[in-house]
Amino acid sequence: MIRKSYAKTVFDICNILLMVAFAFVCLAPIAHVVFMSISEPSIVNTLSGIMLWPMGEVSLNGYKLILRNPNIITGYLNTLFYVCAGTSISALFTLIAAYVLSRRRMKYRNVLMFIVTFTMLFSGGLIPFYLVVRNLGLLNSRLSLLFPTALSVMNIIIMRTAFLTVPDSLEESARIDGANDFTILFRILLPVVKATFAVIILFYAVGQWNGWFFASIFIKDRALYPLQLILREILLQNQTASMSDATQLISDNLDLYKPLIKYATIVVSTAPILCVYPFVQKYFVKGVMIGSIKG
Amino acid sequence: MPAPKLLTSRPAFGRMGEDYVELLKDVALDIRKNKLVYLMAVPVIAYFIIFSYIPMSGIVLAFQRYQPGHGFFEGPWIGLQNFTDFFQSYYFWRLFRNTFLLSFLDLLFNFPLPIILALMLNEIKNAAFKRTIQTISYMPYFISLVVICGIISEFTTSTGIVTQLVAFFGGPKVNLLGQPDWFRPIYIGSGMWQGLGYNSIIYLAALSAIDPELYEAAMMDGAGRFRQTLSITLPCLVPTIIVLLILRMGVMFNVGFEKVLLLYNPSIYETADIISTFTYRKGLLDMNFSFSTAVGIFNSLINTAMLLFTNFLSRKYTDTSLF
Numbered sequence: 116m117i118r119k120s121y122a123k124t125v126f127d128i129c130n131i132l133l134m135v136a137f138a139f140v141c142l143a144p145i146a147h148v149v150f151m152s153i154s155e156p157s158i159v160n161t162l163s164g165i166m167l168w169p170m171g172e173v174s175l176n177g178y179k180l181i182l183r184n185p186n187i188i189t190g191y192l193n194t195l196f197y198v199c200a201g202t203s204i205s206a207l208f209t210l211i212a213a214y215v216l217s218r219r220r221m222k223y224r225n226v227l228m229f230i231v232t233f234t235m236l237f238s239g240g241l242i243p244f245y246l247v248v249r250n251l252g253l254l255n256s257r258l259s260l261l262f263p264t265a266l267s268v269m270n271i272i273i274m275r276t277a278f279l280t281v282p283d284s285l286e287e288s289a290r291i292d293g294a295n296d297f298t299i300l301f302r303i304l305l306p307v308v309k310a311t312f313a314v315i316i317l318f319y320a321v322g323q324w325n326g327w328f329f330a331s332i333f334i335k336d337r338a339l340y341p342l343q344l345i346l347r348e349i350l351l352q353n354q355t356a357s358m359s360d361a362t363q364l365i366s367d368n369l370d371l372y373k374p375l376i377k378y379a380t381i382v383v384s385t386a387p388i389l390c391v392y393p394f395v396q397k398y399f400v401k402g403v404m405i406g407s408i409k410g
Numbered sequence: 411m412p413a414p415k416l417l418t419s420r421p422a423f424g425r426m427g428e429d430y431v432e433l434l435k436d437v438a439l440d441i442r443k444n445k446l447v448y449l450m451a452v453p454v455i456a457y458f459i460i461f462s463y464i465p466m467s468g469i470v471l472a473f474q475r476y477q478p479g480h481g482f483f484e485g486p487w488i489g490l491q492n493f494t495d496f497f498q499s500y501y502f503w504r505l506f507r508n509t510f511l512l513s514f515l516d517l518l519f520n521f522p523l524p525i526i527l528a529l530m531l532n533e534i535k536n537a538a539f540k541r542t543i544q545t546i547s548y549m550p551y552f553i554s555l556v557v558i559c560g561i562i563s564e565f566t567t568s569t570g571i572v573t574q575l576v577a578f579f580g581g582p583k584v585n586l587l588g589q590p591d592w593f594r595p596i597y598i599g600s601g602m603w604q605g606l607g608y609n610s611i612i613y614l615a616a617l618s619a620i621d622p623e624l625y626e627a628a629m630m631d632g633a634g635r636f637r638q639t640l641s642i643t644l645p646c647l648v649p650t651i652i653v654l655l656i657l658r659m660g661v662m663f664n665v666g667f668e669k670v671l672l673l674y675n676p677s678i679y680e681t682a683d684i685i686s687t688f689t690y691r692k693g694l695l696d697m698n699f700s701f702s703t704a705v706g707i708f709n710s711l712i713n714t715a716m717l718l719f720t721n722f723l724s725r726k727y728t729d730t731s732l733f
Contacts, residue, residue, distance in 0.1 A: 123635065134530060138542075145550075211453070212451075214450065215448075215451045220444060234458055234463075239468045240710055241690060242693040242703045242706060246699070247461065266454070325554035325555060332694055381557050384554070399548075400611050400615075
C-alpha cells in the first residue's frame with residue numbers, strides 16, 4: 116500500500132512538471148518576441164538563444180518607429196473595416212441561410228440543402244474562382260474581401276443544427292400571433308440560439324482578422340491592404356520599404372533596428388487577439404464541440 | 411441527409427412532360443405558401459451559384475487552351491492534353507509525394523498527441539492549475555498564420571533559437587528554411603505548437619462526460635489509476651478518436667496550403683512544393699490558367715474521393731457521418 120501511494124506521488128509530480136514544461140514551451144516563443152521588442156537593438160541583433168527577460172536598456176523605440184509607419188496604421192484601419200463589415204455580412208447571411216434550411220414546413224428545403232452542401236464536396240478550384248471574381252470587376256476592391264468568401268458551409272450547418280433543436284411550437288405560436296418570418300427569425304429564434312450565433316460571429320471575425328491569402332490575390336492597391344499583408348511584407352519578405360516609410364531618422368542604421376521593428380510589429384498585431392481571447396475562449400471551446408460532434 | 415426529391419422522383423419516360431408540370435405546380439405551391447422563406451433564400455442561393463457553381467463550370471477550362479479575354483467556354487478544345495502534360499511532367503510524383511507525406515506525417519505526429527495531453531490534463535486534480543495550463547495551451551492557436559510563419563522564419567535563421575537547438579544536437583548551423591530536409595520537421599513541429607492545446611479540447615470534453623461511477627466501481631475492485639486509465643478512460647475515448655480520425659483522413663489531401671505558401675521558397679521546392687501551391691504558382695503567377703485548373707481538378711477529385719470514402723467508413727462503423 117505504501118509503495119503504491121509512493122508511485123502515485125511520483126506520477127503526480129512528474130505529470131505536473133511535464134505540464135509546466137509544456138506551458139513553458141507554449142509561452143516561451145511569445146515571451147521571447149515581447150521581450151525582444153523592448154530590449155536594446157544591439158543586443159537583439161547579436162543574441163543567440165532565448166530571451167526570457169528584457170536585456171540592456173529597455174525602451175519603446177521599436178513601437179515608436181512602427182507607430183510612425185503609415186503602412187501599419189492604414190493596414191490596421193483596413194483590417195478593422197474588413198472585420199466589422201465582413202463579419203456583419205457573413206453572420207447575417209449565415210443566420211438567414213440556416214433559418215431557411217431548418218424550416219420543416221418547406222417541402223423543398225432539401226433541394227436547397229443539397230445546393231448548399233454539394234459545394235463542400237466539389238469545387239472548381241482556385242483559378243475559376245479567381246476568374247469569376249475578376250470578371251465581376253471585384254479585383255482591387257474592398258468588396259472582394261467581403262463577398263466572394265462570405266459564407267462557410269460548415270458554419271451554416273452548425274447554425275442550422277442550432278435552429279433544428281428549437282421546438283416547432285415556439286414558431287407556431289408566433290405565427291398564430293401574426294408574426295412573419297423576419298419577426299420569427301430575429302425576435303423569437305435569435306434570442307434562443309444566441310450562444311451558437313456568438314460562436315459563428317467569432318469564427319468569422321477571427322477568420323477576417325487573420326486572413327491574408329485572398330487579399331494577396333485580389334488586392335493590388337496598397338492603400339487597401341489588410342494588416343496581415345503588411346505583416347507578411349515586413350516579417351517574411353523582408354521588405355524594408357514597408358518598414359521604414361516615414362522614418363528617415365533611422366534610414367542610416369535601419370539594419371540595426373530591423374529586428375526590433377519586426378518584433379514590435381508582431382506584438383502590435385497580435386496583442387488585440389491575445390488580450391481578447393481569454394474572455395472569448397469558452398465560446399470557441401463550445402464551437403469546437405458543436406463543430407466536431409454534431410457537424 | 412435524404413436525397414433531394416427532385417432527383418429521386420424521376421418520372422417514367424412516357425409521362426415525363428406531365429409529371430414535370432405537376433412537379434412545377436407543386437414547387438410553385440410550396441413557394442406561395444412560404445413566400446418569405448424562399449425570398450430569404452434568394453441571396454443565399456445567388457451567393458452559391460455565383461461563387462461556387464459558376465466556378466465549378468469553370469472546370470471546362472482544363473480541357474481548353476485558355477486565352478486571356480476569353481470566357482469559360484470560348485477557348486479551343488484540347489481534350490485531356492493538360493492532364494497528360496501534368497501526369498507526365500517531372501513534377502507530378504514530387505507533388506504527389508510531398509502532399510501525401512506532409513499530410514501523413516502531420517496525422518502521424520499531431521493526431522495522437524492531443525489525446526495524450528488530454529489524458530495527462532485529466533489526471534490533474536487542482537482545477538485552477540488545470541485551467542491555467544489549458545488557457546496557456548490554446549494561446550498559439552489564436553495567433554495569425556502570417557505571424558506564426560514570421561516567428562518560424564526568425565527562429566530558423568542561421569542564428570535563430572531553433573537552429574541553435576538543432577546545432578546543439580549536432581545539426582547544421584544554417585538557415586533551416588533553406589534546407590529541403592528540414593522543411594517537414596519545421597512544418598510538423600510548428601503545427602504541433604499551434605494546435606496541440608486546442609485540439610485536446612474535444613477529448614477533454616469527452617473525458618468529462620465519463621460517468622464517475624465507473625471509476626468508483628473500478629476502485630472498489632482494487633484498480634489503480636494506471637489500470638483505470640487503461641480499462642475505463644481509453645475505451646470511453648475510442649468512439650471520439652475514431653470519428654475524429656476518419657474526419658481527419660477525409661481531408662488528407664487538404665494540406666495547410668497557406669502555411670506552405672508562406673514558408674516555402676524555390677530552394678526547398680523539392681520537399682515543400684505541394685499540389686495546391688503548384689496550382690497557385692502555375693495559375694496566378696505564370697497565368698497558365700488551363701493547366702493550373704487541370705491540376706486543381708486532380709487535387710479536388712482526390713479530396714472528394716477521400717471524403718466520400720471516409721464518410722462511407724464512418725457511416726458503416728460509427729454511426730457518424732457528414733452526409
